[in-house]
Amino acid sequence: MRKLLSVVLAVSLLILLPCAAGAAEKPVVGLVMKSLANEFFKTMEEGARKYAAEDGTFELIPVGMNSETDIDTQINAMENFIAKKVDLIVLAPADSVGLVPSVKKAVDAGIPVVNFDVTLDKKALVDNGLPENFLFVGPDNTLGSELVGDFMAEKLGKGAKVIIIEGNPGADNAKQRKEGFMKTVEKYELDLLASNTAHWETEEANTLMTNLLTKHPDVQGVMCANDSMALGVVKAIEAAGMLGKIEVVGFDNIGACQQLIKEGKMLATVDQFGPEMAANAIKVGFRILGGEKLDGWEKTPVKVVSAADLK
């Protein structure tokens, strides 16, 4: 309860302070982010702030959360933005169902909402009287993992023996990334030895990979649904003395993995341009404010990053 109270206070302060300070007539954009504890969202928020500072034509109010699952903070932030009558809300929902009623309230209040990063649930949208193809700005996770999977399969050749390390079961991006890897598996007729979850975590991925190596010492390639897990997988391969015999690909393009790619311990990862993602969503939002009618999926770029890109 005390935690909740302090969060509510902090959020209202965040929203009230700039309101009192900035008397200019600039449009106000409310940015509702996910957990800033995650490196990925932290750089995304920094990217949005940078864009706002450079652009200078609008005022940005970013709000983050304490943890990936703290949806109350997001709902409170949405309500505060609606009460404050901001001009645009840009939202990365922590829960693709739970945030839909708040989106509906904002839309009813005449505030355009841009959904980015994770799509809102289609059924929940319809149930709440919103269009099924509600505007979404974000990367194609399925395409990204398929691209990096293909990159590895090209190197290994048809029929190679591979393992998939999955993210959190139930998380949308985990499902999509596995789907992408599975497309690679079908296309290249790969022999999928195992597909297990390590819940996005380095230590768990390390333990899992060590055990999988005992079971499948003949594995040739590992596709990891994020880079944190790739770190643990590479370490497991290194400890087993099998570096160079097994290719590893990841997703997210974090600094530690760039290092591994440069050292040749990892093959590639996927960059979905996190720093620009929130900024892109804001840009799309301004097109709506400019009178455009947008819906469906505005795809943001994904790109395979390998040693050739990291010179």
Place this chain on the structure above:
Amino acid sequence: MRKKFIYFLLNEAGIGLILAALCIGFSIFVPNFASLHNVTNIFTQISINTVIAVGMTFVILLGGIDLSVGSVLSLCTIVAGLFMTKEGVPLPVAISGAIVLSLLAGMVCGLFNGWVSETWKIHAFVVTLGMLNIARGVALQVSGSRTIFSFPKAFNEVGTLTFGGVPLIFIVAVTLVLIGQFVLNKTVFGRLIYAIGNNEEAVRLSGHNTKRYKVSAYVICGAMVGIAAILYMLRLNIASPILGVGFELSAIAAVVIGGTSMAGGKGSLIGTFIGAGIMGVLNNGLLLIGLSDFIRQIVTGGIIVVAVVLDTYRVKFSHMLLK
């Protein structure tokens, strides 16, 4: 005579019988389970949890708990990692400094946990829940929520050292279990830990400063987390503000499976060590059998409950034998 032997077996070997049964079962049904290579892996995999669980045993023996160990571990890796990757620090200083800082960070958190809960008589559940958030927040703030890597090569290489198939980090874990068990059994401090767990008021009335002993137990727990943090860095060569989520639950599970009473006063570190072993063996063996993730989770949870239930019968039965 036979009665006495069964009593001994039940009481001393206790939960170890279940571990032995699991190991024999897996060895028969799973190819590779009993290979030297796989056993080495299991040793590596249980080391970190074992060390945390050693500290956790001290506080649970007092009837306390420490929910902050996962976050504090993360904070310790950040403190140590930042120091070790500092430019211009000579290698020996960087490594030894990192170890000392990690230990200190853990002990300061432990001191806070113990001192606050003892001074204001707040249950450790609440104080350590607070520390869980504080330590995580500090780790994120200090690191800018970024993963730290590129440790000195010498440090990373120490992490992969094994002696005849026994990993260095496992040797550290076993050493700590043995030292801890010695302290609990053979020193006044250790006996008082048990006594306080059984009847704190009686210990206080017999003239002991119970607060000092209780706070010390939390500091020991923090120190163990500091050591576990170094072992984590040796094993995975990273320091990160998001690691260690849920480690407290694995440690508490190891302690409880090992036969230590959550109410305090009863238990041993050997039991805790076996508890950590059971969890590691299950995780490894069930995967090698080829069970899916979800089934594995169900079976692991089920076996934990069954092991503890069986343990209550073991205790009852051995008491019956004694009568």
